Amino acid sequence: MHISSINVYDAKNIHDVLNLLDKEPGRWSILAGGTDIMVQLDLGTWQAPNLINIWGISDLSGIRINKNEIEIGALSTFSEIINHPIIKKEFPMLIEAAMLTGSIAIQNRGTIGGNIMNASPAADTPPALLAYGAEIELTSKNEVRRLFYKDFHINYKLMRINQDEILTKIILPRTSNKTIDFYQKVGTRAAHSISKACIAVRLTMDKKTITDIKIGLGAVAPMPIRVYMTEDLLKGNKLSMDLIDQAILQIASEIHPIDDIRSNKAYRLRVAINLLRNFLKGLL
Amino acid sequence: MNTQKIKIQFTLNNQETIITTYPMKRLIDVLRDDLHLTGTKEGCGEGECGACAVFINGELVNSCLVPIIQVDGTIVSTIENFASDFELDRIQESFINNNGAQCGICTPGMILASSALLMKNANPNEQEIRTNLAGNLCRCTGYNKILDSVKEASKLIRKK
Ligand SMILES: Cc1cc2nc3c(=O)[nH]c(=O)nc-3n(C[C@H](O)[C@H](O)[C@H](O)COP(=O)(O)OP(=O)(O)OC[C@H]3O[C@@H](n4cnc5c(N)ncnc54)[C@H](O)[C@@H]3O)c2cc1C
Ligand code: FES
Ligand code: FES
Numbered sequence: 001m002h003i004s005s006i007n008v009y010d011a012k013n014i015h016d017v018l019n020l021l022d023k024e025p026g027r028w029s030i031l032a033g034g035t036d037i038m039v040q041l042d043l044g045t046w047q048a049p050n051l052i053n054i055w056g057i058s059d060l061s062g063i064r065i066n067k068n069e070i071e072i073g074a075l076s077t078f079s080e081i082i083n084h085p086i087i088k089k090e091f092p093m094l095i096e097a098a099m100l101t102g103s104i105a106i107q108n109r110g111t112i113g114g115n116i117m118n119a120s121p122a123a124d125t126p127p128a129l130l131a132y133g134a135e136i137e138l139t140s141k142n143e144v145r146r147l148f149y150k151d152f153h154i155n156y157k158l159m160r161i162n163q164d165e166i167l168t169k170i171i172l173p174r175t176s177n178k179t180i181d182f183y184q185k186v187g188t189r190a191a192h193s194i195s196k197a198c199i200a201v202r203l204t205m206d207k208k209t210i211t212d213i214k215i216g217l218g219a220v221a222p223m224p225i226r227v228y229m230t231e232d233l234l235k236g237n238k239l240s241m242d243l244i245d246q247a248i249l250q251i252a253s254e255i256h257p258i259d260d261i262r263s264n265k266a267y268r269l270r271v272a273i274n275l276l277r278n279f280l281k282g283l284l
Numbered sequence: 285m286n287t288q289k290i291k292i293q294f295t296l297n298n299q300e301t302i303i304t305t306y307p308m309k310r311l312i313d314v315l316r317d318d319l320h321l322t323g324t325k326e327g328c329g330e331g332e333c334g335a336c337a338v339f340i341n342g343e344l345v346n347s348c349l350v351p352i353i354q355v356d357g358t359i360v361s362t363i364e365n366f367a368s369d370f371e372l373d374r375i376q377e378s379f380i381n382n383n384g385a386q387c388g389i390c391t392p393g394m395i396l397a398s399s400a401l402l403m404k405n406a407n408p409n410e411q412e413i414r415t416n417l418a419g420n421l422c423r424c425t426g427y428n429k430i431l432d433s434v435k436e437a438s439k440l441i442r443k444k
Pocket of ligand 1: 030118125166330
């Protein structure tokens with residue numbers, strides 16, 4: 001689609017956005033930092049002729065620290081997240097993911113809401129959000145609702161969002177428990193390259209028993225996923241080489257990587273397995 | 285059907301600038317084609333190479349990824365804003381002294397990315413330079429001379 005046929009509504013505040021989505025649901029798409037949309041426009045793959053520009057709407061950005069949770073505005077850039085001291089302290093995997101997302105110039109412009117909504121299976125922040133048990137806030141003119149992020153992606157680029165809704169917040173639950181985080185992205189080049197596989201784990205341990213664990217994965221399925229059966233197998237059990245072997249068998253049957261230009265199925269499966277095994281072995 | 289052109293007003297290299305164009309026109313095309321500021325280069329057109337870097341409100345961005353509607357009301361600064369009529373910027377000087385440029389296509393972006401780094405960290409180590417320039421590709425120099433250039437610029441900046 002050529003730029004001369006794209007119509008942009010320059011929203012001044014969130015009410016503008018919600019009113020328009022309410023009046024003409026399905027007609028409008030959101031333009032945030034544009035780092036995905038502009039590339040698709042250039043490649044000729046962008047199809048939506050009507051955009052609502054939300055860049056600069058302050059109600060949609062900003063990070064708020066509450067007693068039990070942290071609220072991140074969907075329009076917050078990766079750079080804003082990277083520079084936040086409390087996120088750095090309590091949610092280091094999100095910082096790591098943001099720092100691995102493109103270059104500084106991309107981090108200054110790309111938003112976390114755009115990263116989620118673009119719904120690439122290989123995006124870097126979703127595995128971290130999954131491992132942290134994040135929630136998201138979706139807003140329409142008539143309703144503000146919350147959803148666990150783990151339930152948001154249904155299939156490739158298919159999400160539980162209505163046509164009159166916009167993603168407004170990402171919510172991270174704070175905890176005072178002692179937790180262990182593990183994040184690793186495997187790609188061809190450190191900065192910039194799109195993941196071939198990506199894993200994020202948060203767990204709590206009591207002596208050698210795993211008391212809680214969440215495992216988020218990227219690039220091993222048509223969308224970012226948790227591996228619930230592997231988590232259940234590990235949870236409540238004492239860590240041992242035998243348990244790790246069982247977990248590896250389980251995760252191998254639970255994920256379904258794809259072949260694409262960046263990598264193939266077998267390689268992705270191997271990488272995901274190795275990442276989990278090495279991490280768990282390090283805890284023995 | 286064509287959409288309507290809109291009026292965009294912004295400060296470009298300290299000058300009030302007004303332009304009427306399509307809202308999704310890329311900033312790089314406005315700079316190069318409409319305003320004839322050709323210092324900003326286009327390499328990949330997809331955000332990967334950093335040749336098109338500019339500052340918007342003091343932040344480093346790739347101008348091939350910024351639609352002009354998002355430039356309205358901002359302050360934009362390009363490579364043309366670095367040297368005065370009489371004097372080169374210290375980063376530019378260092379690139380010349382160290383042969384940090386060959387064909388020169390990546391150089392404006394390299395200089396802007398270096399400037400963004402040196403403004404927040406006047407004394408970066410080699411790893412910090414590499415991380416901060418990771419979004420800038422060069423097909424000619426092999427990068428070592430660019431690293432040398434940034435290191436010298438850092439010294440010059442700290443001296444003054
Ligand atoms: C050179 C380059 C390197 C990159 N590297 C990486 C990388 O390493 N890892 C990675 O994960 N990504 C990477 N990306 C992808 C991109 O930067 C991210 O996905 C970014 O987070 C998108 O955010 P945005 O604000 O720019 O989105 P936009 O381009 O503005 O929008 C993206 C999509 O999300 C929708 N959308 C945006 N915000 C909302 C909202 N609040 N509510 C509803 N819908 C919304 C838009 O309609 C659109 O469909 C890279 C991109 C480039 C150009
Ligand atoms: S031309 Fe903009 S990043 Fe390459
Ligand atoms: S000098 Fe030619 S691309 Fe860097």
